[in-house]
């Protein structure tokens with residue numbers, strides 16, 4: 001027993017949510033029942049995808065081989081874009097209310113501050129730069145939301161064990177406590193994690209790097225008054241020659257990541273008698289409880305194609321990165337958002353099936369970007385040769401005095417949304433300044449409704465396409481295939497930030513996709529051009 005009554009045995013966190021297996025009518029059918037969408041995996045990606053589809057009125061079956069969530073906190077850092085997506089799905093406030101909000105990062109070299117960054121230096125965004133929240137809370141809130149939606153049929157202890165693709169779907173064999181049954185899915189969405197059984201069933205391998213260094217994760221419960229900031233150390237006195245990371249989570253839990261070196265024995269390093277002295281060394285006291293401990297290595301890699309006929313991969317099943325930069329779960333949720341609207345349009349017959357190929361194009365490019373960042377961070381954090389280490393240490397030394405070297409300090413570039421550069425966007429014919437990017441998500445800003453209620457731009461976008469028109473005299477009657485919002489009429493640019501961030505002049509027109517990414521912008525409204533931009537973004541032109 002440590003000082004202050006702390007216990008250092010790892011308290012194995014039981015699932016915060018336990019679910020019951022329920023027999024489904026599909027199990028009593030004479031043959032496989034046809035379903036439009038089956039999602040394998042009720043993690044953050046599968047649940048976000050299911051909710052997004054359900055909100056677009058697409059019926060979804062989710063299969064999960066477990067009957068609980070909450071084994072360890074795992075992913076903890078959720079980025080602004082992910083929060084904006086969850087806000088659209090109706091769970092943003094819940095996540096923020098529970099999560100620890102932060103935006104500042106500090107990098108220390110030995111005892112000194114080498115570099116610090118602010119992930120959201122400007123005001124006027126509804127969502128913060130980041131929250132820290134244990135993955136089991138994220139899953140709990142997403143499950144609660146999913147249970148509200150009649151279009152979602154969530155089936156626990158349903159394990160997909162076989163897939164048989166055919167011309168217009170996939171027959172999935174599912175094992176349950178009552179024995180096996182089959183579903184004939186029009187689309188099967190594999191959100192079944194890094195070890196994806198569906199990927200194995202297809203014989204689909206990963207390409208990329210496996211890093212050999214090992215890291216210890218410890219979630220430590222203690223009362224501490226460190227600020228809600230990301231603190232990263234290179235070669236700290238409490239863990240010489242290695243790196244360390246500290247994050248604040250809700251419920252007085254702190255995430256500590258300690259680099260162990262490539263030759264560490266994972267089983268040994270997980271034992272409390274090895275973990276506790278390391279944490280004591282870092283904190284300078286022993287007044288903490290270990291809540292969760294794990295030792296990990298990581299990979300930066302992806303599958304070649306995220307789309308295999310009617311089987312589509314998303315999240316860790318499709319790509320993996322190191323934890324540094326928090327790009328794993330965040331990019332997975334962005335996969336979900338990219339796929340949901342496209343699949344909904346295809347299922348409704350409003351877009352050709354080829355639109356799903358653009359999910360592969362856009363999200364595999366995003367994965368490459370994430371993998372590139374993650375690989376560079378990992379190379380900096382865990383240099384692979386004496387030469388690389390000398391170079392890295394020289395940058396860290398220089399950063400003490402030379403500002404140019406500070407930006408080369410790389411402890412993980414934190415997750416940012418991707419800007420899509422595909423055929424779905426209509427090239428700019430006019431010059432636009434501001435922070436909005438063609439192909440990127442629209443920057444948020446404060447607005448007011450026509451009756452002067454405070455709101456934010458992203459909360460006012462429709463569930464489908466939205467056309468934003470900065471009023472110039474009259475207003476267009478309507479726009480085919482989109483919700484029209486006239487700025488200066490339906491929405492008021494109360495603080496002038498819409499004008500600044502989108503470089504809006506009277507007449508400026510913006511075509512926004514259902515995932516809030518900007519598909520086209522024009523200096524004047526032209527119904528024909530707007531229609532063409534929407535058709536193009538749907539793969540119809």
Ligand SMILES: O=C(O)CCc1cccc(O)c1
Nearest residue numbers: 075076217323324325326412
């Ligand atoms: O701060 C970062 O770069 C990410 C922190 C993180 C995310 C997920 C797992 C983990 O152990 C650390």
